[in-house]
Amino acid sequence: MNLFLLYLLLTKATLTSFSGTTSLPVIRQDFVEHYHQLTDRQLNAAMAAGQAAPGPNGLYVVSVGYFVDGVPGGCAGLLAVMTPPFLIIPMLQFLGRWADNPRIQSALRAVTVAAAGLVLTTALPLARDALTGPLPVVIAIGSFAFLLFRQRATVLVIGVAALAGLLGQVLK
Amino acid sequence: MLNEEVTIEKPTLYKLFLLFLRLANLTFGGGDAIMAAMNTELVSARKWLSQEGYSIAYALARITPGTNVLACCAGTAWQIRGWSGAVAAVLAASTPAAIAVMVLTEGYGALQSSAAARAAIAGTLAAAVGMMGTAAWNLLQPYLDRRRWLPAVVIASMSVALLEWLSFSPIRVLGVAALTGLVWRIPE
Numbered sequence: 101m102n103l104f105l106l107y108l109l110l111t112k113a114t115l116t117s118f119s120g121t122t123s124l125p126v127i128r129q130d131f132v133e134h135y136h137q138l139t140d141r142q143l144n145a146a147m148a149a150g151q152a153a154p155g156p157n158g159l160y161v162v163s164v165g166y167f168v169d170g171v172p173g174g175c176a177g178l179l180a181v182m183t184p185p186f187l188i189i190p191m192l193q194f195l196g197r198w199a200d201n202p203r204i205q206s207a208l209r210a211v212t213v214a215a216a217g218l219v220l221t222t223a224l225p226l227a228r229d230a231l232t233g234p235l236p237v238v239i240a241i242g243s244f245a246f247l248l249f250r251q252r253a254t255v256l257v258i259g260v261a262a263l264a265g266l267l268g269q270v271l272k
Numbered sequence: 273m274l275n276e277e278v279t280i281e282k283p284t285l286y287k288l289f290l291l292f293l294r295l296a297n298l299t300f301g302g303g304d305a306i307m308a309a310m311n312t313e314l315v316s317a318r319k320w321l322s323q324e325g326y327s328i329a330y331a332l333a334r335i336t337p338g339t340n341v342l343a344c345c346a347g348t349a350w351q352i353r354g355w356s357g358a359v360a361a362v363l364a365a366s367t368p369a370a371i372a373v374m375v376l377t378e379g380y381g382a383l384q385s386s387a388a389a390r391a392a393i394a395g396t397l398a399a400a401v402g403m404m405g406t407a408a409w410n411l412l413q414p415y416l417d418r419r420r421w422l423p424a425v426v427i428a429s430m431s432v433a434l435l436e437w438l439s440f441s442p443i444r445v446l447g448v449a450a451l452t453g454l455v456w457r458i459p460e
Contacts, residue, residue, distance in 0.1 A: 155372075261396050
């Protein structure tokens with residue numbers, strides 16, 4: 101895939117999201133369904149890599165770019181993550197007074213709850229690919245439950261899940 | 273700029289870069305914790321920015337597309353050192369983590385040849401599914417209180433239906449949701 105097109109598609113996803121993982125449905129539609137540049141398994145792995153790294157959320161987009169085109173693709177992903185935040189500068193110049201407008205706040209809340217539905221819907225095909233037996237199902241449920249109480253423990257969860265997968269293989 | 277009358281000393285670009293590098297990559301607790309640390313460091317500790325300047329950047333960062341923390345970095349640093357400051361802050365906040373993500377991704381590919389590594393990776397992929405469930409819940413849960421649960425549940429269900437059964441694109445679903453939110457007010 102052309103690097104510029106890769107950047108444009110990833111930027112389309114980051115421009116239409118308002119938090120870390122809400123770009124996921126757009127990315128799956130473009131890269132898995134439309135252009136077939138990524139499998140559900142790779143998208144799932146990108147999510148895991150993004151969550152395991154330090155720093156801001158949403159950097160799984162870098163991993164998506166890396167899967168498509170190596171280091172140049174990863175850099176395109178980084179640029180796609182870095183582009184939308186600069187929109188705040190014209191907003192600071194012209195829209196500062198609108199930030200607290202109740203209707204705009206309400207529209208933003210509606211987009212956030214809609215994104216919850218979209219993320220859940222997008223997770224289903226990824227779950228079908230990853231949850232192929234009792235152990236992966238237990239790991240997924242355990243991760244979900246643990247992260248409800250310890251939201252920032254993602255690195256710990258990924259480490260324990262890897263160990264559990266390994267243990268399952270040894271005991272088989 | 274909002275900050276002109278209160279800046280005591282304009283930091284060098286290098287100092288600004290180092291501060292954002294540390295805040296974004298070494299503050300534990302996620303986006304809200306990073307932005308809280310930015311408020312303390314930029315306003316109280318270093319006096320590079322007024323509280324009003326920080327508050328407006330914080331509010332606008334929440335309605336800026338993309339990653340909120342990076343928008344907050346860009347908005348605060350722009351008020352302190354203009355465009356070069358904004359670019360330095362966003363680079364500092366995102367590049368180290370992006371390199372870590374690329375190394376981890378490469379690791380996933382390189383380890384596929386070993387059966388043991390494949391089993392460990394399968395475990396992490398299952399965990400990622402659980403994480404997506406948590407991400408969806410964390411987006412919805414704050415709105416499930418007495419005053420807002422109805423519009424929240426209706427709009428979230430509508431987005432599932434539009435995407436899954438009516439084959440709307442995700443962007444169109446978000447557009448419909450934004451229009452719904454403009455008409456059907458979801459209170460603060």
